[in-house]
Amino acid sequence: MSATPSSTSLRPTETVLQGIPAVAGVQYAPVIRPGARPTVDDGSAAAAVDESNRQGEAARFTTAAAAVAERLRDRAAHASGAASEVLATTATLAQDRAWIAATEKRIGEGNPAVRAVTAAVDQFVTMFTQLGGLMAERVTDLRDIRDRVIAELNGLPEPGVPVPEVPSILCADDLAPVDTAGLDPALVVALATTLGGPTSHTAIIARQLGIPCVVAVGGLDAVPAGTMVMVDGSSGTVTVEPDEAVARRAVELARGQAELARSWHGPGATADGHAVAILANVQDGAAARAASQTPAEGVGLFRTELCFLNRSTEPSVDEQAEIYGEVLGAFDGRKVVIRTLDAGSDKPLKFVGHPDEANPALGVRGIRIADGNPGILTRQLEGIAAAARATGSAPWVMAPMIATPAEAKAFADETRSHGLTPGVMIEVPAAALLADRILEHVDFLSIGTNDLTQYTMAADRMSAELATLTDPWQPAVLALVAIAAKAGVAVGKPVGVCGEAAADPQLACVLVGLGVSSLSAAAAAVSGVGAKLAQVTLAQCREAADAALATATAADARAAASAVLS
Template identity: 80%
Template sequence: MCCFTLDRVDLSTVSSNLSHMSTSSPVTSQVVLRGVPVVGGVQCGPVIRPGRLPVVDAPAGDVEESARAAEAARFSTAAAAVANRLRDRAGRATGAASEVLAATATLAQDRAWLGAAEKRIAGGAPAVRAVAEAVDQFVALFTQLGGLMAERVTDLRDIRDRVIAELSGLPEPGVPLPDVPSILCAEDLAPADTAGLDPSLVIGLATTLGGPTSHTAIIARQLGIPCVVAVDGLDDVAAGATVLLDGTTGTLTVDPDPLEAATAVTAAQHAAEQARQWTGPGATADGHTVAVLANVQDGAAARAARQTPAEGVGLFRTELCFLNRDTEPSVAEQAKIYGEVLDAFDGRKVVIRTLDAGSDKPLKFAGHPDEANPALGVRGIRIAEGNPGLLHRQLEAIAAAGAATGNQPWVMAPMIATAAEAKSFADAARTYGLTPGVMIEVPAAALLADKILEHVDFLSIGTNDLAQYTMAADRMSADLATLTDPWQPAVLALVAMAVRAGAAVGKPVGVCGEAAADPLLACVLVGLGVTSLSAASAAIPAVGAKLSQVTLQQCRDAADAVLATATATEARAAALTLLQ
């Protein structure tokens, strides 16, 4: 998170209601609402909504000057308590949940908004009012900046509500524990809400905001909970209403016909049971092999993935051991962390992505500049240019982990945009005896994949950022969620281009973005020529099972049909017709 000159930003007044609940007339009769499908599956149940902080009135007038130091201390204690709870949750979680909770804990302690609140308290504002005004200020600023900065608005508001609850002696706001399996509906969900969900009780998710790669979507995939985002009209669905959620078609039916709902849920459960019985390895019905791999980011996640049919790791995110640290972890510290993942998949393929920080994941020790548009700034491999030792020490640690475990990893760089960047990274990786590859996340890299492949041994396509940059659309924006849908034909055309470049020289091209977790889209990707699919552990059985039910020719026919469409909706419908 960047720091800003607070004095130059107009202060907003505290909202009279922090609940964000809709005041529209509730939807009570049968109606079908549509959104963007994120995680497949069908569930039916009553709606629950997250608890929000009730209206908390700050004391009238200003705090006496003699009491302001104590008020500032009270605020600091509350903010630290919230950050510590988030950090504790991150430590107990794994995978994507751990990452987003850790990032939110960092945001809770960011000096920019804390300093803004402290300045107001020093001027006499009570702590509750100071928190609300400081957060409102940064919400307005982040919204104006757009891009990845706008993604943090939900997190900031969540932190605001938790700190105000702490200051007011109220229970922390969040998702209630339902008595029966329920569908969680919300305007948006903060990481702390989503990461702690019990999938046996929260059986479906629907949000008004968010996109296919929002925190809600990513954690829903990790938990295997059917999910639809950017649902138009969702705010008008009352808590307690019965809804049928279809995460495959992207619909939410209010007050569904009981028999039709039961039939749909039963069919989905049957498909899920078939998926659970799939044991691998990845292949189509006619024997075309496709490696089905796991996305992990620490040893615990890797050990959990090892309990699935995953054949290896297609994406090991290494950011977790760098974030929330004042100093760079030593080579020995890094090697120990990487070794845990290599041990978990002993003798199997493990692809390690080098540090993908910057933008919304700043490093305290890397000297990030303030940037007007961080999503297009110094992030990923670009950090290495200003911190060359950082990359070389990480490569040294990866090589050391490989030597210690006897499992030699592959290594890839994020945010590569040019062939020259690819060559520089490959040369460095080979110095340590590592097999080099790069991520295809920037359209320029897809367009020049043949030139990049002159220097590296493999490509891995990150569809999340590729969609965002191809469509010039913030991947967290609900208004633009249809644009960042990985089914967009323009995005898939770039995937096809990169895959053809790999096939021409006999080098593997995999997909490790969220697109690989969609069983239907996974078949299309195989039809395009993708050689491996890497997804969240929870998605692996469904992806593998779907592939085993279709032939390679069906996948190719679906891929051709999808590339001939003009919209994501048409693309999904074309694939459904040919593959289901």
């Protein structure tokens, strides 16, 4: 199912490679590629470490791993938004006790540090790959950590993306999250990858940077550095050696659309005045303050678990109240939707005690963690309530991974006992199908399209081979969104979207046509979504939604909606 290159062209030398659209926009520039990673030692040549030197070799390894983790944490502290999240998560993985212990064990058996690192990472790569789902997402991270630790052990420069002398388009098989998070959008003006999906780390950070991105591009590996290419993040194409005049006109047209987006200041509404709240996704106070400088009308998703990924102990109620208060304060008097801990699977929290599971993506995650950790939800709600009192705010609170009306009722009852407004995430297809019964207990719904797409299509969102399935334009996913939105309209309760689908201006119009009342996206995407909605009427949105629902593939849904909205 991976994308294959097309030979359709306007000139004999031009080749159009097809991928999956991830971030809209058009750029024309020369290709750059990541620098060579360090050579991985297979252990066949290195001599065993003498027993008397093994303790020193182990210390050399732990020092190298700690140095890598510290650099990642430092970058996280100086980054914001999704980039900060990715860097902090990777730093935690760099000092994960499981792979550290596996490496130290091999050194204790006489393996040199480099060989031990390689073997230990290979062990966990195999394990994570077999587990599939969100765990497979960690494979790229692990290999990147391996390369950085090996470079540190060998006294070599950190591997990564070169800094180009002129604006360039970064093409790669895949990109380590750390490399993507550190890109300068003035010099790396677009991204294209052979692997990855529309909700991969690469796509999410490209959206934050505001640069076009296409993933799962067939034939991209054959394009050498220095080749002039045009990346179209709206159509999902990479055109190799296009006609220069045509390419520059396309870039200018896209730049005009971007200028229009920058001139939009809200509030969110269609051209005929139908109000649609345009909100921002944040994960801490710094991200909220940055988002408050955009036209975002509030926060549609505050990912609370990301504040605690590096914590070995649960934050106290007072600590939590201070963290939540920063976000509430940044949007004083405006709507803020706080999601309770969505930990588990690819976001383990040290103080929760996650069980070993054969399939973590379908296991104990989200609201299910509260069952095995009595009091953790109560203390979080106490912290949110305290922050609300301190700031004079009235936050909405929603639970992730709700699957049944009974779960929704239990959460709503406890949330209301703290004086807070309850809602739930629609990420599980069962919840979408029973949205009307769930709405009997809660005051609002928020659709997380990333997980809803993954679970609906039974496809790992990080799999390049399945990228066409994990496209949120899939008609089956849109049908579930329509069911949930219709249930909200019927009882006069708001239904928003806070997944990455809300950052796609065309898809945002379709979601509004389905009945969605708010859209929450990365702060960098807010203006583009708002500007697009302001150009179309509610009738056009509904017509585009009907057209997309009537198709059988994601590509056809995108084309059908585009024909209406253009």
